[in-house]
Structures are given as C-alpha cells and as structure tokens.
Amino acid sequence: MKNSFFYFIAILLLVSCVNPTPRKPVTQKTSSFMKESVSINKKIIELEEEAIKDVIKKDSLSNYTNSANGFWYKYNVQSNESYLPQIGDQLFYTCEIADLNNTIIYSSDELGIQKYIVDKQELPEGLRNGLKLMKVGDNVTFLFPSHKIYGYLGDNNKIGINQPLIYNVQLNKINKQNEIN
Template sequence: MNKRLVLLFVFACALSCKTPEARKPETVKSGSFISESVIRNKKLYEAEEKAIEAYIKTQDTKQFMASEYGFWYAQDTVVGVNASKLPEFGDIVNFNFNLSALDGTLIYSKEELKTRDYAMDQEALFTGLREGLKEMRAGETFTFIFPSQKAYGYYGDENRIGRNTPLISEVTVNSITNK
C-alpha cells in the first residue's frame, strides 16, 4: 500500500511540474464590424455632403467656401486684414453664436447660448466651432455649415441636437484679448 501511495505521489508531482500551455481563443474576430462601420460612415458622409450642397445652392446672398478643416463658411461681415489679428493659442475670444438645422429650424438662439469667452484651444468646444474661430478676426460675422462629425457627431448634445446632425451656425467675434 505504501508503494502505491509513493507511486501516486511521484506521478502527481510529475504532472504538476508540467509547464503551462497557451490556450487558443474560442472565437476569432474577423474585423467585419469595423468594415461595416466604415461603409456606414461613408454613406452617412455622402448623404450629409449632398444635403449641405443642396442647402448652399439655395443661398443666393452668401458665397460659401470649403475650409481645409472639413466645413463650409461664408463671411457675412468682413473686417480689414490689418484691423485685428487672428486668435492664437491661449487668447480669449469673446463671441456669440446660434445653432440651426439644415432645414433652417433654430435649435439654440444667440440669447440662449449667451455671449461666451473662450480661451483658444484650452477649453471644451465642439470641433468645428473651435476650428472656425481660428479663421475669424474681431468684428467679423461668419456663417458656418458643420457636417455632423465636426459638430456633435454620433451622440448629439443629448438634449436638442440629435445624432449625426449637420449644423448651421452664425458666429460673431466681438473681441480677441491677447494671452
């Protein structure tokens, strides 16, 4: 009996000394979700671009230009180039703006959003507006058209702006204070 117990003990020790082996994954992801997401986003972008181009065609009084940042803008009030400088990192920009849908429905008025002071590139502001303010001088008013990915994107603002909503915004820069 003692021999059997010793053999069993030796056998158990031999099994426990075995190095662990890597386990193979149970499922392998193919990346199809990402591929489908890319296709879905391209379709969304094309649909938004067509809607924005249709809106621009209806605007006879404004000349919209495409920005290198991925949005469109029209200069409503232009100030001379030498009148003031463009804002730089840390400058305080005092501005008013409103937000509307492409069909012209007002989402937020200038009164609701109030006059804001924004420390350039140091505070939270949606991407399109942050980049648009970089192109403006004190005293200028621009009308911007932001595709959804430059506005509030997939989630919206979880209040009045829905998901994947392109926006129109009239922005007036009141003053720019050096950092």
Template sequence: MKPIVILLIISLIFSCKSPDARRPESVQSGSFYEVSAERNIKLNKKEQALIQKIIDRNPDQEYIASKSGFWYFYNSKIELDTITPQFGDIVNFKYNIKDLNENTIYSEDDIRTQNYVMDKEELFTGLREGLKLMKPGEVVTFLFPSQKAYGYYGDTNRIGTNIPLICKVTVNTIKQNQ
C-alpha cells in the same frame, strides 16, 4: 540508482524547453471597424449632399470650403488686416445653432455671449476651427457636418445623434495672450 539518473536526465531535457507563446482565446477580424468606417463614409456623403443643396439654393452667398471639412460664408467681413485668434487668446463671441432646415436649436439668447480661451477649453470641433478664421467684428455663417459638430453623441440635450448644423457666429473681441 539508474532509474534516478534516467529521471534526472529526462527532467533536464524537458525543463530546458522555452515557454510557448500564449494564444488569444478569441481573434477579432477587425470587421467592426470596417463596418463602422463604411457607415461613416455613407453618412458623410449624405450630409455633404444636404449641405450642397443648401449651397445651391443660395447662389447669392459665396460659400468657402474650409480645409477642415466645413463650409462658411461671410455675413459681414472685415477687410482690414487685423488679428485672428491664436492659442491662448480670449475670444468674446456669440452664436446660434440651427439644423439644416433652419429650425433654431439654440438661439443667441439661449447660449449667451461666450468668452473662450482658444484651444484651452472645450468647444465642438467645427466652431473651434471656425473661430480661428475670424477677425473681431466679423459675422460668419458656418455649415458643419455632424462629425465637425456634436457627432455621434449629440449634446445630450437638444442636439441628437449625427446632426449637421448651421451656426451664425459673431466675434466681438479678441484679447491676445501676453
């Protein structure tokens, strides 16, 4: 009888122990993210230097640096106080896409006139943000670093990985959302 009591007491003592936390099998140091961030910083600096060369070669143009990280100038500016697109507005526009060497990637004929519902449809980041700055009748040329264009993946057709772009955009009309 004594051995059973002793076994019961021992099993009670060991069964009351709280479970140990499980340890991960492998620990990641985060170095992948650090290397990726460094690579992107270098790429951004390189692209900004290329864009700055274009700006320097065209002193006649008044380039404006956007808060979003791209540059633009007005080919045709509307001075009147008219509307700019807001969320849900339908923007009718046309544009072309060139690389920084002015080689045409997509012409206006390739892309055709677009109807875009502001912030409700897919459009690359820089163009979406650029359209928000425009009024009907304006023509603007944008210089987009790759992270504001098609980024790492490109468009899986003619635009490759990390390609900065020049886009000349014409807004035809803006139909305000009711």
C-alpha cells in the same frame, strides 16, 4: 487488494506528472466589425455633405468657402480688421445654432455671450477652427458636418446624433494673450 491500491497510486502519479498542454487563446476577428463601422461612417459623411451642398445650392446669392478643416462657411459681414485669433487669446462671441432646415435649435439669446480661450479650452473641433478664421466684427455662417461638431453623441439635449448644423457666429471682441496677463 493492497496491490491494486498501489497500482492506482502509481497510475495517478504518472498521470499527474504529465505537463498540461496550454490552451490556445480564443481570438475574435474584429477587422470585419471595423470595416463595417468605417463603411457606415463614410456613408453618413457622404449623406451629410450632400445635404450641406443642397443648402449651399439653395443659398445661391452667397459664396461659400470649403475650409481645409472639413466645413463650409460664408461671411455675412466682413470687417476691415487684420488680427486673427492666436493661441491663448480670449474671444467673446455670440452664436445661433440651427439644423440644415434653418430651424433654430439654440438662439443667441439662449446661449448668451460665449467666452473661449483659443486652443486652451474645450470646444467642438469645427467651431474651434472656425473661430480662428474670424476677425473682430465678422459675422460668419458655418455649415458643419456632424463629425466636426457633436458627432454620434449629440449634446444630450437638443442636438441629435449625427446632426449637421448651421452656426451663425458674431465675433465681438478679442483679448490678446499678452493683454490678459
């Protein structure tokens, strides 16, 4: 009995001295998920661009320009001013937001006069780039795909997810950066 106890202890010590073999990490392949996500987003963008091109086609009396920033715009009123907004300038503008069926989502009365300091404040990418194309007195209609405005989140109020929008923007005043300080 005494010997079996010592054998048990000896075997236990031998087994416990063996180095444990490390486990390999569990890897999950996310590349298929990413490929699927990219594919879905490309399809959404393609459908939105087709819808925007339909709006442009229906408005055959207007000339829309395809911006290098991924949206379309037309001038309703184009001023003779020459100054374009620069970084740090304070802009005062009004806008109206509608869906592609031209149903108003936010009226200019509802939104009021908007203030924006160029590239110093948060603003959806499309509108930020669109305002830089405007001069005081310009009235411009912008056609934005959803990824240039509110994207897959919407505004958590009236603007839905992946909703392309029409913005009618009137630039009323520019306070140049050196005039603000």
